[in-house]
Amino acid sequence: MKWNELPNEPCSVARTVAVIGDRWTLMILRDCFLGVRRFEDFERRLGISRSIVADRLKRLVDEGVLQREPYQQRPVRHEYRLTDKGLALHPVVLAIVHWGDSYYAGPEGPPLIHRHKACGCDFAPVTTCSECHAPLGARDVEFRPNPAAGDLRPILS
Template identity: 50%
Template sequence: MKISDVGNQPCSVARTLSVIGDTWSMMIIRNAFLGIRRFDDFHKNLGVTRHVLTDRLNTLVNEGILHKVPYTETQKRFEYRLTEKGLALYPIIMSIVHWGDTFMDKGLGAPLDYVHETCGHAFHPVMVCSECSEPLSPKQVNVKVGKGLYAYHSQTKTV
């Protein structure tokens, strides 16, 4: 299988990674959550080449994760803002942050603290069941075939 075909699989992980699975895309999304919006600011903060940054920003715009908003009329310069689809990536970013803070901090501690504005406390993200609000662990979750897999296979059958 070619890497370009990964997004066509009947797998939510593969489909998601086909859009946001490269390092630069995730770093751009992280920076967008940190309030960075302009091309030059992404470029300066990330140190990525202009060509790669342009490519990744275009992909994120085309996929509906970011949208371009003009901030000057004279030179048609744009800011890149998270869409609803982009904002929905927040739990993924926070899970990656928590994993990195736990396992990749080299004993130095977390480089950033995240504070919940409502209660004023620093927090660690916790994944909970949408139905009962109990914290989830991998040992407590069973996986069953969903209707999307059946639909995928019925569409790909050759006649």
């Protein structure tokens, strides 16, 4: 499977990786969830070239994950804000952060602690069943083909 073929694969992981699977894209998304909005701030925080920042931001805007909004008129300058589609990536980013905190944090612990605004408690993200609310791990899930999805042999074989 080639990188440019991922968007056409009959697999949700492949289609998602085609949008957010690049390391700089994930770092930009991390920064978005930390409140970064301006091009220069992404460039400064990540320490990468303007062309990489511009390319990744354009891709996220084209995919509807971010939207550009003007914050200055002369000259016109834009900031990048998460759309509903972008905000829906929050559990994905939290899962990546939690995995990194679990396996790569130093002896002092994770660099950031997540606090639930409503109850004021620090938390670790967990995946739960939308129906019974029980915690879900990899061994608790099974898959079945969606009859409406067509031929899934490339995924299931």
